[in-house]
Amino acid sequence: MNAEPQTQLRLLDLAAVDAEMLRLRHRRRTLPEDKELDRLAEELRARKDDAVGKEIVLDDLDRDIKRHEKELSQVRMREEKDTELQRGGTLPAKQLTELQHELDSLARRKSIIEDETLEVMEQREAAEADLQHAGAQVSHVESQIAEVKRHRDEALADIETAERRCATDRDAIAGSFPAELLALYESRVRAGGLGAGVLNGGKCGACRIELDRGELARINAAPADRVLQCPECDAILVRK
Structure with missing residues (x-):
């Protein structure tokens, strides 16, 4: 030719x-943004998993608190009932002695439950702080993803503009051969x-x-x- x-x-x-x-x-x-988005997507999954784990811990502590509160309520009801019987003055001395022993036992049990409840509530406070921190980390990564996507979209828009310009130039040049x-x-x-x-x-x-x-x-x-x-x-x- x-x-x-x-x-x-x-x-x-x-x-x-x-x-x-x-x-x-x-x-x-x-595009470096695509690689960064892949990395951030993996980090977001890890952050969300961490937040879910901390939420489970918090739910478990809430159940423990409810269980303690229920048990404490039962002890108090029994204590009130025994106190009323004691104050009634109709029981024999032996039963009054047994009743006093039971009241003493209930008082000790109540004190233990209250201490355990306080301890669990303190744990819950720390767990709630951990969950809030985990949620903040999730939000931070999500904001990073949104920012990187914005940069990625801007880069793609620039590429598309350049590709259209090249296509126009190519058509004009190719038609002359x-x-x-x-x-x-x-x-x-x-x-x-x-x-x-x-x-x-x-x-x-x-x-x-x-x-x-x-x-x-x-x-x-x-x-x-x-x-x-x-x-x-x-x-x-x-x-x-």
Whole structure:
């Protein structure tokens, strides 16, 4: 295939646009915000799990407090009943003695329950503080995620703007080439590389591989309008 040297040279403009589009696609795939969001998502899961664990501890303590309060209420009711019987003055001395022993036992039990309840309530206060701290950590990570998403969306918007600009430029440039030359160029682009590269210092500008002497001799001997391809990557070699 033959094409005017100036026409071949303009392929470098098209290749520059395609190279920019490749960079934009790579940038879209490797946004640091996406990696940070993955890290924050993992951290958020851990923070939420921690908060759930602390909530379970708090619920267990609440159940313990209710159990103590119920038991304390029962002891007090029994104590009040025995006190009324004691004050009634109708019981024999032996029963009064037994009743007094029971009241003493109830008093000791009540004191133990009150101490245990106080201890559990103190534990609950600490557990509630831990839960609030865990909740604050969850909220902090969620706010970080929202901020990173905002930056990610801004970066994607910039990429989309640049991609639209490149697409417009590409259409304008590509429309000026002969169909056969453009088809050869596009076949390389579809393969995932640059369609053209300048030959500079014996090196292909598309794949950056240095050509051997025999290949360079063949290229130098070819007519100026001959369309040549890199033997390594098949990109069109543009000679200046």
